[in-house]
Amino acid sequence: MANEAEIKTMNDLLKVVPNITDHLFRNAPKNALTIYTQMMPGDGVRPEFTTWRDEQWAWRNTIAVHDQSYHMCSTHVRGPDALAFTQYLSVNTFKNFEVGAAKQLVCCSPEGYLIGDAILYRQGENDYMVVGNPATTEWVEYNAEALEFDVTVEADPMWTLNKAKKREFYRFQVEGPKAWELLEELNGGPLPEIKFFKSAEIGLGKHRARGMRHSMGGMPGLEIYGPWEEYRDVKRLIQKAGEKYGLRMVGSIAYFTTVIESGWWAVPVSAVYTGPGTSGYRDWMSSKNASMRMSLGGSFYSENIQDYYLTPYDVNYGHIIKFDHDYIGRAALEAIKDKPHRKKVTLVWNADDVLSVMQAQFEGGEQKDKALTITLPLAATARMHYDKVTDTEGNMIGLATYPGYTENERAMMSLASVDAGFAEPGTEVILHWGEDGGGSRSGGNLEPHKQVKIRATVAPSPISRAAQSYRSDIGIKRGSLHDV
Numbered sequence: 137m138a139n140e141a142e143i144k145t146m147n148d149l150l151k152v153v154p155n156i157t158d159h160l161f162r163n164a165p166k167n168a169l170t171i172y173t174q175m176m177p178g179d180g181v182r183p184e185f186t187t188w189r190d191e192q193w194a195w196r197n198t199i200a201v202h203d204q205s206y207h208m209c210s211t212h213v214r215g216p217d218a219l220a221f222t223q224y225l226s227v228n229t230f231k232n233f234e235v236g237a238a239k240q241l242v243c244c245s246p247e248g249y250l251i252g253d254a255i256l257y258r259q260g261e262n263d264y265m266v267v268g269n270p271a272t273t274e275w276v277e278y279n280a281e282a283l284e285f286d287v288t289v290e291a292d293p294m295w296t297l298n299k300a301k302k303r304e305f306y307r308f309q310v311e312g313p314k315a316w317e318l319l320e321e322l323n324g325g326p327l328p329e330i331k332f333f334k335s336a337e338i339g340l341g342k343h344r345a346r347g348m349r350h351s352m353g354g355m356p357g358l359e360i361y362g363p364w365e366e367y368r369d370v371k372r373l374i375q376k377a378g379e380k381y382g383l384r385m386v387g388s389i390a391y392f393t394t395v396i397e398s399g400w401w402a403v404p405v406s407a408v409y410t411g412p413g414t415s416g417y418r419d420w421m422s423s424k425n426a427s428m429r430m431s432l433g434g435s436f437y438s439e440n441i442q443d444y445y446l447t448p449y450d451v452n453y454g455h456i457i458k459f460d461h462d463y464i465g466r467a468a469l470e471a472i473k474d475k476p477h478r479k480k481v482t483l484v485w486n487a488d489d490v491l492s493v494m495q496a497q498f499e500g501g502e503q504k505d506k507a508l509t510i511t512l513p514l515a516a517t518a519r520m521h522y523d524k525v526t527d528t529e530g531n532m533i534g535l536a537t538y539p540g541y542t543e544n545e546r547a548m549m550s551l552a553s554v555d556a557g558f559a560e561p562g563t564e565v566i567l568h569w570g571e572d573g574g575g576s577r578s579g580g581n582l583e584p585h586k587q588v589k590i591r592a593t594v595a596p597s598p599i600s601r602a603a604q605s606y607r608s609d610i611g612i613k614r615g616s617l618h619d620v
Contacts, residue, residue, distance in 0.1 A: 145352045146408075147415065149423040156409050156441050160432035161571075164518045166226045166388040180371060181206055184387040188513050189543040191390040195312050195353040196544045196600075198382030201374060202309040202352050202391055204359075204368060205449040206295040210304060213280065215287035222256055224463050225279060227448055228456040233258055238333045238348060241266060242448055243275050246413025248468025249445040250404045251275050255350075257335075267307075270294075270426040271406040278420045279464075281405075281618055306367035308374065309350070311357030314381045319347070319358060322377055330358070341373050352394040353509040354600050393513050396549050399598035401451045401480065401537065405444035405520050407433070433518030435587055436535055444522060444535075449477035449546065450553045452597070478534055478578040479559035483525070483567060485539075485548035486591035493569070493588065504584035505602035508570040510548065515539040517571065517582060524568040525552055525592075533558050536567055545599060554594070 143149050153159045181203050185191065194200040213222055223230045227242045235258050243251040252275065254268025268277050269438055273291065280289045292304045310319060320327055320337065327347070328336040335348035338360070345362035362370060375383065393618035395402050408414050408427055421427065438444070448457055448469065454477065459470055493507040508517070523536040534554030541548050550567065558565055571577055 143423045146418040146421040146425055155439055156416050157439055161577040163366050163431035164433045164578040164581045167261045183389050185385040188390040191384050191386045192543040194533050195382035199312040199315045199378055200384055200386050202386045204307040208267050209270050209294045210292040211266045211273040211276055212290040213287055217285040217287050218264050219264045221285040221287045225365045229458040229460055236335045239528055243272055244465030245407040246464055247411045248465045249407030251406050267339050278417050302570050305361045306364055307361040309352050309359050311355040313350040314337055315357035318378050340370055343370055354398045393542050397538045397600040404446045407445045409441045431518035432520045434522040434570055435568040436524040452480040478553040479556050480553050480597045481559050482595040482597045483536055483550045483552045484595050485593040489590040490548050507588040508585040513541040526566045561595050567592045
């Protein structure tokens with residue numbers, strides 16, 4: 137076996153890891169909420185500011201402010217080929233991409249599986265910025281070195297990876313039914329007309345910022361960003377002016393439940409662990425890369441990591457896949473275009489089954505004979521939590537992620553990708569809850585438990601009527617609010 141000094145790249149590590157699935161299962165944290173609270177460890181983002189229920193309620197009823205200044209990576213792509221390069225990485229078209237606008241950057245492996253997605257901002261003629269998690273930003277950085285495009289990249293890592301402990305921009309999402317009123321007050325008058333994924337300069341008192349039409353929970357509002365040096369002053373200004381509107385700062389616990397309502401599959405299992413098309417990337421990546429530190433959990437288990445991979449079709453991105461340009465993964469996606477695909481839906485858990493799991497925690501008996509505790513509002517046992525979904529006869533029909541509760545829907549829910557024949561709203565399916573192996577796969581980080589079946593009903597994605605209405609108003613007919 138190789139010694140630690142010889143294990144330098146991801147490929148090196150994969151050669152000595154008996155099974156990548158088991159390796160990722162053992163990375164599971166001891167507490168489900170640690171996954172999310174540790175991602176925003178900056179000065180200003182607490183797990184809760186009021187309560188997570190109050191903060192969830194705010195984005196539907198008053199104003200919610202999501203502080204995104206800490207947990208996302210940013211990578212500038214600059215140079216004469218910046219547009220051609222980023223277009224070559226993304227399945228969707230970048231036609232009509234003017235300065236000040238943004239696009240979704242959806243990256244695939246040559247085999248047609250999702251690497252990840254991010255938001256791509258066009259900040260200048262040859263200046264683009266990718267904002268998202270490392271799965272996407274590092275793929276961009278690798279390809280800038282590996283491909284023959286005239287571009288340079290400059291990374292601004294998320295706070296936990298940022299040695300300077302200083303970001304280029306602060307970034308706030310201000311959303312809710314009263315958000316526009318607050319933003320116009322801060323602007324000193326009516327805001328300019330800003331279409332979806334477009335931006336304009338706005339005033340924030342004496343400060344100037346960029347406001348982009350985009351939100352996390354699917355409510356009206358803007359994403360605003362400006363120079364990091366103004367972070368504290370702008371944050372205090374928004375908080376003080378927003379008091380009379382019932383503004384709530386959103387803590388890290390509630391923040392990560394927005395995806396359940398808005399229907400964004402934020403962290404798929406990145407398709408980088410296998411396949412000849414990504415071998416060069418695995419040689420480029422360190423053995424301590426985020427992909428090897430990610431955690432995997434849930435009731436679905438397969439020794440073959442490819443069983444966790446998703447294509448863009450499986451998460452309802454089919455409508456944005458275009459074959460009008462060349463890009464990584466195009467041939468693979470074109471080959472499966474007319475084949476059956478799974479569809480992204482919301483699963484609403486049966487309340488009686490959820491309460492039965494919770495009630496067992498107050499009864500006698502050994503823990504190994506009880507179901508795994510359902511932690512509210514986020515029940516995930518890993519950063520990449522995948523539960524098995526079957527039909528009522530026990531046949532495998534899909535995978536579910538992001539198990540969580542929101543005050544706005546008053547329900548436990550998951551996002552899921554299921555066979556098209558089971559995607560009709562109202563269809564009853566079974567979600568299997570609890571780790572395959574009863575806690576043994578997580579290396580002792582989960583209490584012993586038994587796996588149980590929870591009935592669930594298929595609902596649309598996004599489930600939020602507010603998000604559906606907002607999406608309709610801005611002309612997005614399918615997918616999620618990020619699908620542009």
